[in-house]
Amino acid sequence: MTALVRVCEVSFGHAGQIVLDRVSLCVEPGRIVTVVGPNGAGKSTLVRIALGLIHPRSGTVERAAGLVVGYVPQRLDIEPTLPLSVRRFLAMAVPGTALGIMQDALDRVRAGHVLDRQVGALSGGELQRVLLARALLRRPGLLVLDEPVGGVDMAGQAELYDLISAQARQTGCGILMVSHDLHVVMAATDEVVCLNRHVCCAGHPEMVSRHPEYLALFGPRVATSLAVYTHVHDHAHLADGSVGSGGRHGPECRHG
């Protein structure tokens, strides 16, 4: 299958610091790729490179011709001086959208009540839902989400992850998602890329652990839609994210 977006051996630096070091990833139609990693691992930078918002220092980025991208940024800081209703904000994504379609999109993300509110008056969780609805309105071939559930409550997170994975299964849209949390990754993820300036490892996530404490914490229904990717870290990182000496690398490891 042809890739929607293929990032190949991409490096990026900022002010003399290496942010990304020969990172590759590929998103195919209907597949969900999740990038996990600690703060400062370069996840958002990688996403912005994949989107073509910034250009890598070396390496190549290929996007399928005519690809419609839906993007959910990590946060949206709207100027308080700009009067903008949710309705208008949605209409800006796809001009000429009927009101009913916008309402449906909001209903799907359980934010049906905010259509006539001002964007600046939304709570963090509501805004994330609106951003997701807005991205879906574009009928994207590729959906890119940078920590899409920030500010959303636990139960809502699972719901939104379900919605995102349903989108991939039903419409065949490819999904590239960022999570800063190593442990909470969607069950339906087809591939997890563990990033810490370089790709530590990449592969299929394991199903959620059935640990009683875990179940007690989130409840069984939620727990089944949150999976733990067991990260086999076979090498040590120094404080700057580089790989320490003495670490042995697994077969999937692409550095060292």
Next chain:
Amino acid sequence: MDEFLLRALAAGLGLAIVAAPFGCFVVWRRMAYFGDTLAHSALLGVVASLLLGILPIIGIIVLSLGLAVALAVGQGSRRLGADSLLGIISHGALAAGLVALSLMETVRVDLMGWLLGDILAVGWADVWLIWGGGAMVLAGLAMVWRPLLAATVNEDLAAIEGHAIGRSRMILMVLVALVVAVAMKVVGVLLVTALLVIPAATARRLAGTPERMAALAGLIGMLAVGAGLAASWRFDTPAGPSVVVVAVLLFLAGQVRR
């Protein structure tokens, strides 16, 4: 009504209409200091025009456009904060303009007129410049309204949705430069940004959409011009500052209204 008062009113009302939507973008995109910088630099343009023997407005426009383009291009570099950079250019240019002006012994310049504007001295040619040129810059703004608004909400989203961010930003800065250059005649170097910012800020709380905010800013600006000129006539106060004082009073009144 005396004809000079009629001309002043025509010029002021036209300017209020033209400045309103640009004022909104100045407020939304936090460009107030940019407008100030252009205005303060204009004095240098006036001096250069006098030395070259051309119309001051031409010198002002050329200098403002050059500055706008330079700043739009230079916005990418982050060696110095944008506000510090603007502060240096703004006051550096104003000081240089004042120094250059004092060195010119052959030409007498009405410094107060340039600093504070002289709306009562505008001629019909100025009125036509404001209405004709104003219509053109408004048409230019209308053409980039959608991408500009999208970029104001979020530049990344706008870029992904296929809007030409860099180009529309450049066009906005050039158009603002033109508005500032023309507005200078009416309210002067020191008060130009007031005419842009205050009506837009006043309109904010009364408007639910960007377009309505721009329209309301226009009405508020016109009200300020009308009442300011009337007050100037009645109390014999300087016209430009009177207009700005009325605008500020309207802004304060709007803050009280809940």
